[in-house]
Amino acid sequence: MTTPSEPGTTPTEPGDARVDPSLSVIIxxxxxxxxxxxxxxxxxxxxxxxxxxxxxxxxxxSRQQQEAxxxxxxxxxKVAGRICxxxxxxxxxxxxxxxxxxxxxxxxxxxxxxxxxxxxxxPDPADRVTLDESVTMAFLVVLExxxxxxxxxxxxxxxxxxxxxxVAEIVGRTPAACRQLASxxxxxxxxxxxxxxxxxxxxxxxxxxxxxxxxxxIGTLIGLLAPDATLIADGGGLVSAAFRPIEGGEQxxxxxxxxxxxxxLTILERTVNGQPGLVAQHDGVTxxxxxxxxxxxxxxxxxxxxxxxxxxxxxxNPPR
Numbered sequence: 001m002t003t004p005s006e007p008g009t010t011p012t013e014p015g016d017a018r019v020d021p022s023l024s025v026i027i028x029x030x031x032x033x034x035x036x037x038x039x040x041x042x043x044x045x046x047x048x049x050x051x052x053x054x055x056x057x058x059x060x061x062s063r064q065q066q067e068a069x070x071x072x073x074x075x076x077x078k079v080a081g082r083i084c085x086x087x088x089x090x091x092x093x094x095x096x097x098x099x100x101x102x103x104x105x106x107x108x109x110x111x112x113x114x115x116x117x118x119x120x121x122x123p124d125p126a127d128r129v130t131l132d133e134s135v136t137m138a139f140l141v142v143l144e145x146x147x148x149x150x151x152x153x154x155x156x157x158x159x160x161x162x163x164x165x166x167v168a169e170i171v172g173r174t175p176a177a178c179r180q181l182a183s184x185x186x187x188x189x190x191x192x193x194x195x196x197x198x199x200x201x202x203x204x205x206x207x208x209x210x211x212x213x214x215x216x217x218i219g220t221l222i223g224l225l226a227p228d229a230t231l232i233a234d235g236g237g238l239v240s241a242a243f244r245p246i247e248g249g250e251q252x253x254x255x256x257x258x259x260x261x262x263x264x265l266t267i268l269e270r271t272v273n274g275q276p277g278l279v280a281q282h283d284g285v286t287x288x289x290x291x292x293x294x295x296x297x298x299x300x301x302x303x304x305x306x307x308x309x310x311x312x313x314x315x316x317n318p319p320r
Contacts, residue, residue, distance in 0.1 A: 026058060029073045031130075033080045038129045039155050040084040041091070042104030042140050044313070047129075050087070054080045074166070081152060081170035088148035099237025101245065103303050104140040105310040106289040107131065109271045131274035134159045137291035137303050140273070142192045146185050153178045154185035194295045196275075202294040203269075203276040209292075209299065210267050210278055216260050218253050225249030226298040236307030239287070252302065279314060286315035 030051060037047025054076055058066065069075045095102050107129055129135060134155075143151050149171055156162040156170065157178070164175040164182070171178055196202065205224060212220035231252045235241025246252050259265075266281045272291040280288040289311060293301035305311065 025072050026055070026076070029076050032073070033076060035129050036077065036080060036155070036160060037084055038105075038107075039134060039140075039143070039159060040081075040151060041087060042144060043310075044105050044107065044129065045309075046087065050080050050083045053083055077162075078166075078170050081156060085148055085152050085171065088151060099235070100241055100243045101232045101234050102144075102236075103232060103234035103305050103310075104137065104144070106137070106272050106277070106291060106303075106305050106314075107135065107274075108313055131271075133274070135273050136275055137273050138193065138293050138301070139189075141303070142189055145192075146188060147181075149173070150181045150185040150188075153181035154189075157182045158186065197294045197296055199276070201297075202292070205294050205297075205299060206276040206278060206292055207269060210269060213256050213260060213278075214267055216257050218257050221253035221256060222249050224299055225252055226300045229298070229300050229302070231255065231302040231304060233304040234307050234310070236309060238308055239306050241304070241306045249298075281315070284315075286311050289314055 033051045033054060034044075034047050037050040038044055041047055041050070057079055058072075058076065066072070109131070133139060143155070146154065152171055153164075153167050156167045157164060164178045167178040167182075168175045171181070173181070197205070209221065209224050211217075212224065227249050228247070229249045229252055231242070231246040233241035233246075242255065246255050263282055265287070268279045268281065270277055270279045270289075272278075272289055275291065276294075277292060278288075278290045279286055280290070287306060287308075289305045291303045291305075292299050
């Protein structure tokens with residue numbers, strides 16, 4: 001598994017280091033913390049909130065308290081991990097009241113971020129998540145099935161390569177217990193995942209799906225989908241979307257044709273969480289981002305994110 005061990009840095013203004021020798025070190029950790037928060041929470045917005053809260057706690061300390069911390073990066077990671085653990089504990093209750101299905105926020109390629117947060121802020125390069133197999137939609141969905149402690153232990157150890165002793169300080173359990181948590185999480189990953197088709201094959205199938213969707217060719221759509229394929233849509237109660245998973249290739253194909261019949265859409269091939277995906281736009285505004293699971297010669301799963309609150313990196317004109 002590719003590890004985002006060098007998440008990059010954010011440039012500081014001239015003279016920053018003279019004002020506070022630790023400032024450049026603290027700021028350089030931002031991208032690492034964003035990467036950690038997104039993998040743990042499945043939400044870029046929540047990850048940014050975690051980073052802001054982590055920095056707030058750092059700057060709430062006196063200068064003497066800060067200087068007593070020999071490894072600021074480790075301290076920031078520990079605090080961010082604990083905040084994420086708390087949020088994961090409350091997330092399940094929030095998901096119970098969420099309208100329809102919940103899907104992690106989809107991410108574009110770093111070079112394809114169109115806008116910043118709703119309101120027009122320019123995106124900071126440090127806010128962009130490193131794309132690897134630990135942020136594919138299929139992987140994130142499996143993480144969602146884990147307990148908060150399993151998820152934190154697994155991501156910190158297997159993805160970010162922290163020792164179990166370090167993980168134990170964050171999770172509040174013994175290193176041996178954290179080892180067991182990560183092992184349990186690993187079993188979940190192995191049980192749910194199958195090898196993906198080569199990238200070129202995935203891209204070809206997604207392209208064929210796009211063309212069949214545009215031409216409303218239901219026969220071709222059915223042929224591209226596995227008979228037991230599943231589509232999950234996330235509208236968040238803000239836009240129309242299927243409330244429950246749609247099962248079966250033919251049922252999914254009919255659903256896609258019904259969408260195409262309701263509105264004139266522009267369908268674009270885009271990278272979604274590091275893999276071939278599709279973006280549907282209406283009047284220049286991104287209304288759907290679709291991620292695909294292609295283990296062999298047919299599409300087995302589609303995750304269609306329609307909640308506009310999760311699509312702000314994808315459109316130059318976010319809905320108000």
